[in-house]
Amino acid sequence: MTLLVTGGAGFIGSNFVLDWLAQSDEPVVTLDALTYAGNLENLASLQGDARHTFVHGDICDRVLIDRLLAQHRPRAIVHFAAESHVDRSIHGPGAFMRTNIEGTYTLLEAARAFWGSLQGGEREAFRFHHVSTDEVYGSLGSADAAFTETHPYEPNSPYSASKAASDHLVRAWHHTYGLPVVTTNCSNNYGPFHFPEKLIPLMIVNALAGKPLPIYGDGQNVRDWLYVRDHASAIRAVLAGGRLGETYNVGGWNEKTNLEIVHTVCDLLDELHPDAAGSYRRLITYVQDRPGHDRRYAxxxxxxxxxxxWRPAETFETGIRKTVQWYLANADWVAHVQSGAYRDWVARQYGEAAPSP
Structure with missing residues (x-):
C-alpha cells in the first residue's frame, strides 16, 4: 500500500504529503522535477522517515515513471505536478504545454499500462487522482452562479488552457480505456510553503521587506480562497470514496476581492509584526492589469x-492568521527560495509600481 505523488515538493503537493503522513503510515513516493517552485525544504521534516521516498525526476520521463510503478506498485497516483502561475504562462507558455499536457499524457499512459498488469483486488483498488483548478471554467460576472462540475470549460490563459487540456485527457482515458480516475478542481489555495510569486505570500514577504504591495488593476478581481490543508483533506476524501470518472469541485466558501485580501494581510501584520513606520497599508500600489485577467472565480x-x-475546517479568518504566523516564523525558508532569478522575475513582471491613490 503506497501512494505515488507527483509534484510532491511543490506548495500543494508538499502540504498533502505532510498531511497524509501525519495521519497514516501508508508510504509515499514523491516525484518532483524541482523546478523553481519545487523545494525539498518543504519536506525537510520527513528526512530519515522510512515512510517517505523522494525521487528527483520529470513526469514526461516515461522510462522513469514505468520503473517507479513497477518498483513501488502504488495503489494510487495523486497527480499535482504542474506549471501553475498565470503570469509565467503568459510570458512563456511552452513549459505549460509540456508539463501540464505532455506530462499528464505520459502519466496516463504509464498508469494505463501498470493498471492493465494488475489483477483482482489490486486492480479494483487502483486510482488515478488528477488535481486541477477552477480556472478551467473561465470567468464569472459579479451576479453569476458559482462554478459547478458541469459548468462549460472556457479557459482564458495559457495556464488554464493547458490544465483544461489535461482534464480532458484524464476524462478520455477513463471513457476510452476504463482507467479508474477521479478529478478535483480547486479554488485558490493559500497556506504554508506557498512560493512568493502568488498574491498572499508576495504581499507578506514584500510588506516585511518594506517593498510595494502590487495590486493589478483596481483590485476588485474576486477569488474563492481555500486553506491548503483543507484541500489535502478533500483529496483524501475523494481518493477514499469518490465515484470513478467523476469530478469534484473543492472550494473554501470564501469569495474575496484581491484588495480585501491585501488589506487583511496588512492588518494582521500590523497586529503581529508592527512596523514603526506605520500601517503596512501604506505600501499598497496599483499596477497595470495583466492580459486576460479573469474577473471572478467562485x-x-x-x-x-x-x-x-467534506467541508473546509478553516474559515478565511482562521486560515489567513495561521498563514501569516507561519511566514513570520519561517523567515529562513523565505530567504532560501528568493533566489536572484526569482527577484529579477518579480521586478520584470510588476515593473515600477504606481503610488497608491
Whole structure:
C-alpha cells in the first residue's frame, strides 16, 4: 500500500504529503522535477522517515515513471505536478504545454499500462487522482452562479488552457480505456510553503521587506480562497470514496476581492509584526492589469459535501492568521527560495509600481 505523488515538493503537493503522513503510515513516493517552485525544504521534516521516498525526476520521463510503478506498485497516483502561475504562462507558455499536457499524457499512459498488469483486488483498488483548478471554467460576472462540475470549460490563459487540456485527457482515458480516475478542481489555495510569486505570500514577504504591495488593476478581481490543508483533506476524501470518472469541485466558501485580501494581510501584520513606520497599508500600489485577467472565480462545493461529507475546517479568518504566523516564523525558508532569478522575475513582471491613490 503506497501512494505515488507527483509534484510532491511543490506548495500543494508538499502540504498533502505532510498531511497524509501525519495521519497514516501508508508510504509515499514523491516525484518532483524541482523546478523553481519545487523545494525539498518543504519536506525537510520527513528526512530519515522510512515512510517517505523522494525521487528527483520529470513526469514526461516515461522510462522513469514505468520503473517507479513497477518498483513501488502504488495503489494510487495523486497527480499535482504542474506549471501553475498565470503570469509565467503568459510570458512563456511552452513549459505549460509540456508539463501540464505532455506530462499528464505520459502519466496516463504509464498508469494505463501498470493498471492493465494488475489483477483482482489490486486492480479494483487502483486510482488515478488528477488535481486541477477552477480556472478551467473561465470567468464569472459579479451576479453569476458559482462554478459547478458541469459548468462549460472556457479557459482564458495559457495556464488554464493547458490544465483544461489535461482534464480532458484524464476524462478520455477513463471513457476510452476504463482507467479508474477521479478529478478535483480547486479554488485558490493559500497556506504554508506557498512560493512568493502568488498574491498572499508576495504581499507578506514584500510588506516585511518594506517593498510595494502590487495590486493589478483596481483590485476588485474576486477569488474563492481555500486553506491548503483543507484541500489535502478533500483529496483524501475523494481518493477514499469518490465515484470513478467523476469530478469534484473543492472550494473554501470564501469569495474575496484581491484588495480585501491585501488589506487583511496588512492588518494582521500590523497586529503581529508592527512596523514603526506605520500601517503596512501604506505600501499598497496599483499596477497595470495583466492580459486576460479573469474577473471572478467562485466554486460551488456542494457535490463533495453531499456525496462525501467534506467541508473546509478553516474559515478565511482562521486560515489567513495561521498563514501569516507561519511566514513570520519561517523567515529562513523565505530567504532560501528568493533566489536572484526569482527577484529579477518579480521586478520584470510588476515593473515600477504606481503610488497608491
Amino acid at each position: 466554486i460551488d462545493a456542494r457535490k463533495i459535501e453531499r456525496e462525501l461529507g
